[in-house]
Structure formats: C-alpha cells, structure tokens
Amino acid sequence: MKKLLAESFGTFWLVFGGCGSALFAAGYPELGIGFAGVALAFGLTVLTMAYAVGHISGGHFNPAVTVGLWAGGRFQGKDIPSYIVAQCVGALAAAGCLYTILLGKTGFTMDNTKASVFATNGYGAFSPDGYNMASVFIAEFLLTMFFLIIILGATDRLANGKFAGIAIGLGLTLIHLISIPISNTSVNPARSLSQAIFAGGIPMQQVWVFWVAPIFGAIIGGWMYTYILQKKN
Template sequence: MKKLLAEFFGTYWLVFGGCGSALFAAGYVTPTGVHLGIGFLGVALAFGLTVLTMAYAVGHISGGHFNPAVSFGLWASGRFSAKDLLPYIVAQCVGAIAAAGSLFYIWSGKTGNVIDNTSAGAFASNGFGKFSPDGYSMISCFTAEFLLTMFFLLVILGATDKFANGKFAGIAIGLALTLIHLISIPITNTSVNPARSLSQALFTQGEPLGQVWLFWVAPILGAIVGGLIYKNLLQKTDND
C-alpha cells in the first residue's frame, strides 16, 4: 500500500506541477500588460522538477515511476514484476486525475476561465492534427511520443543501473524529462505519460479525449522498446 500511495502522490505532483505551470504561469500577463510568463522553458523545467523532487522524496518507496509507460518499460527490462503493473497504473491514473481535479477547481475560480475543447492545448491537453499546438500530423505525433519515451526509458534504466552512481539518478531523469518537453511541447504539448494525458483529457472532453488513445499507445510501445533495448543491448553484466 505504501508503494501505491507513493505512486499516487508522485503522479499527483507531476500533473499538478507540470500542467499547473502550463495553465497558470506559461503565458501570464500582469494587469498592466507586463509579460511575466515562464513560457515553454519554464513549463519544461516544471515537469522536470516535479519528477526530480519526487524521485528523491518517494522514489525509495515505490521506485518512482509516476507514469504507466515507465512501469511498462521497467517490466520489459526485467526490473518490475508483471503482477504489480495494474496496481501501479491504477494508482498513477488516480493520482493524475485527482491533480487535474485540483487544477480545475483552482482554475475555474477566475471569471472567464472556460475550457475551449475546440482548440489545441486546452486545459494542458495533448493532441495531434488540429489539436497539436503547431499542427503536426498523427504520424508525426505518434513518432515523437514513441521515440521520446523510448529514450526516456534508456535514461531511467541507465541512471538507476547498479553500476551507475544512483545518487544522481533523480537529477538525470528530471533533466531528461525537461529536455523531452523542450523538444515536443509544440508537437503534442508533450505527454510521454498516459496518466498525465488521460487526466487532462477527462476534464477537456471533446476531441482531445477522443485522441487520448495515441498518448497511451505510443508512450507504452516506446517504453517497452526502450526497456528491451537496454536489457538486451546496453545492460552491463558482472562479466563485462
């Protein structure tokens, strides 16, 4: 139960901090017209910092997945038990949805804040085609999510390998997620995390919810391929 609670709180913090920065701070303009928003760079850093901080806070309890795709990738690499997949994914999704609910409650407290589910990035949702921030096709978005999640798993597995310096694993993983967002916010609004995508889409509804399948399939497939690559091609053994 402690492991599942750690995954709940870790995923909650990821969605609350990352999506919250996009909703409240990315494009902030003061009443006098001064632009103080944090932009893409700030949002990318926010996502990375959520993972970095929770990796050190609760990673020693649950392994610090906070992401169904990561759980699948660790399973594919042989580092995670299949029997724990479903409980972890449920805890992650519940944590993400709870965070999205908290964000919606705060966000709706400002007059005029209404979710426009006909526009890209509404309520920090992910999407492709018309719902891609810069209009990228479904194939382009699928490829980006697949490749970025695959490399995310390579970083996670390498940084947490028994031969690596584990003290710095959280930093490497957090910076990797920051880099991933710097690359792909204009493409898909960045997912690489099915729970994060589902939580925002549930509140956005409309086509963003209809497109959420891609942000489950592509990251999970990418994570599994990343896990298999690391296990079979890169993982060092005691005999190497």
C-alpha cells in the same frame, strides 16, 4: 499499499506541477515562463518526487515507465495493474484540483475546440503547431523510448545512484523542450488521460495515441537497454 500511495502522490505532483505551470504561468503577460519554464517544471516534479518517495515505490509516476521497467526486467508484471490504477488516480485528483482552481478565475471557460485546452495533448488541429498523427506518434514513441533508457541507465547498479533523480528529471525537461510544440508532450498516459477527461471532446477522442505510443516506446526502450546496452559485469 504505501507503494501505491507513493505512486499516487508522485503522479499527483507531476500533473499538478507540470500541467499547473502550463495553465497558470506559461502565458502570463510579460512575466510568463513559456515553454522552457513548463519543461523545467515537469522535470522538477519528477526530480523532487524521485528523492521524496522514489525509495518507497521506485518512483515511476507514469504507466509507460512501469511497463518499460517490466520489459527491462526491473519490475514484476503482476504489480503493473495496481501501479497504473494508482498513477491514474493521482493524475485525476491533480486535474480535478487544477480545474477547481481555474473555476475561481474571472471569465474562465473550457473551450475544447482549441489545441492544448486544459494542457491536453493532441495531433492535427489539436497539436500546438499542427503536427499530424504520424508525427506525434513517432515523437511520443521515440521520446519515451529514450526516457526509459535514461531511467534504466541512471538506476543501473554500476551507475552512481545518488544522481539518478537529477538525470531523470533533466531528461524529462529535455523531452519537453523538444516536443511541447509537437504534441504538448505526453510520454505519460496518466498525465494525458487526466487532462483529457476534464476537457472532453476531441482531446478525449485522441488520448489513445498518448497511451499506445508511449507504452510501445517504453517497451522498446526497456528491451534495448537490458539486452543491447547494459553492461553485464
């Protein structure tokens, strides 16, 4: 149970910190943090929670990471469903808190006919810069694949484990720097689902891409590291 609570808390912090920075601070007049600030915020959420609760649950905070670690032989398949449920619960709780805070803003409305509404992910007209479904799928697949390679490499028994959280957090920051204009960056199905549920409409209809592409990418990344890249001795 403590492992599941740690996953929920960690995923809550990822969504609240990452999506919250996009909603509250990214476009603030004159002082907004912009894409770079949002990218750094997502990286910092993972970095901080990796050290805070990673020793309890492994610090996945992402269904794709959980599946990828299983593909790489680092996680038991029987625990995948409970981890994913815990991650989604944490993400939804964070989205609910973000929405509640936004309700207190004068003039707040949820316009789910626009790209990136409530920090959602999307393709086509719902991509921040108009990228089609194929482009978004490829980006999410490749970026999640490399994210798993970073995670597995940084936590390898031959690596310096004390710095794993830093490498993983900075890896996620780089991923966001690359892909915010493409898809508003997912690489995390729980993060995508939580925002899409509150936004509804087209973002909810498109959320399947942000489950399928990251999970496939994570599986390939897990296999590649374990069976091609990993040093055995």
